[in-house]
Amino acid sequence: MSTIQTQGTEEIHPDILLVNRARAGDVEAFEKLVRQYDRQVFRIAQHITQNREDAEDVVQDAFLKAYEKLNQFQGNSKFYTWLVRIAVNESLMRLRKRRTGRMVSIDEDVETEEGSMPRDLADWGPDPEEQYGQSEMADILRKTIQGLPPGFRVVFVLRDVEGLSTEETAETLGLSIPAVKSRLLRARLQLRERLNRYFRNRNKDGVK
Amino acid sequence: MTCSEFLAQLDDLIDDKVSVRMRADLEEHLHGCEHCVITLSTTRKTIEIYRKHVIYELPNELRDRLQKAILAKCKKC
Ligand SMILES: [Zn+2]
Numbered sequence: 001m002s003t004i005q006t007q008g009t010e011e012i013h014p015d016i017l018l019v020n021r022a023r024a025g026d027v028e029a030f031e032k033l034v035r036q037y038d039r040q041v042f043r044i045a046q047h048i049t050q051n052r053e054d055a056e057d058v059v060q061d062a063f064l065k066a067y068e069k070l071n072q073f074q075g076n077s078k079f080y081t082w083l084v085r086i087a088v089n090e091s092l093m094r095l096r097k098r099r100t101g102r103m104v105s106i107d108e109d110v111e112t113e114e115g116s117m118p119r120d121l122a123d124w125g126p127d128p129e130e131q132y133g134q135s136e137m138a139d140i141l142r143k144t145i146q147g148l149p150p151g152f153r154v155v156f157v158l159r160d161v162e163g164l165s166t167e168e169t170a171e172t173l174g175l176s177i178p179a180v181k182s183r184l185l186r187a188r189l190q191l192r193e194r195l196n197r198y199f200r201n202r203n204k205d206g207v208k
Numbered sequence: 209m210t211c212s213e214f215l216a217q218l219d220d221l222i223d224d225k226v227s228v229r230m231r232a233d234l235e236e237h238l239h240g241c242e243h244c245v246i247t248l249s250t251t252r253k254t255i256e257i258y259r260k261h262v263i264y265e266l267p268n269e270l271r272d273r274l275q276k277a278i279l280a281k282c283k284k285c
Contacts, residue, residue, distance in 0.1 A: 046264040
């Protein structure tokens, strides 16, 4: 990651420079931040809400909220992490609206049978994806991750897909580090178990 | 080391956060346990596949539209 060294003080992340300019009223600086992170925000929102329109709204609202709250942003965390936190909260709000009556919480620790000791083990071979086309593959991955409880899904997406650290994920979601770790393990194992149906033993039933 | 003990370290092993000593113990377990070898390799592959495929792409047209809408509102703030 490129950083600019300033003499005698700590490194300043380029985002912070943009944030400072945006705070001073430079909308173009904020535009750069939007262009840099809009795809990630959209992906995260879509993963959480599972709804395209909601995800679009989240992108707009998250950036607008960030813009309005720029003065509250403390330079001691990354801008990206701060933005993701806003986006996650906006996404959860929309998810709750659509699922009134149903419990939607990322705080609840879901006990599932999956995600403990793997069963049904067969190796996948060196390139398990090659038997599927690009769009078929995307369908499989969407279907598979949609089946996870929201609290597992969001941890997996932030940690493994978007590359946040365990600490950043914990901070973003307001969870403890052990909670993030336990969810990540179960999320990874559940996804593995579900993908196993598609990837073990090629040319078997169900594969077109 | 049992398979459960191995599994408890799986994430740290994948994320390359285990101590040298722990790594040696884990590797020793892997030598005698195909079950855990497969668990490790397929879990790694699972993460790799999810990283590689962007399953929710923001199309360029929509992206432009959203950016314009955001900036128009920012300018009014
Ligand atoms: Zn084992």
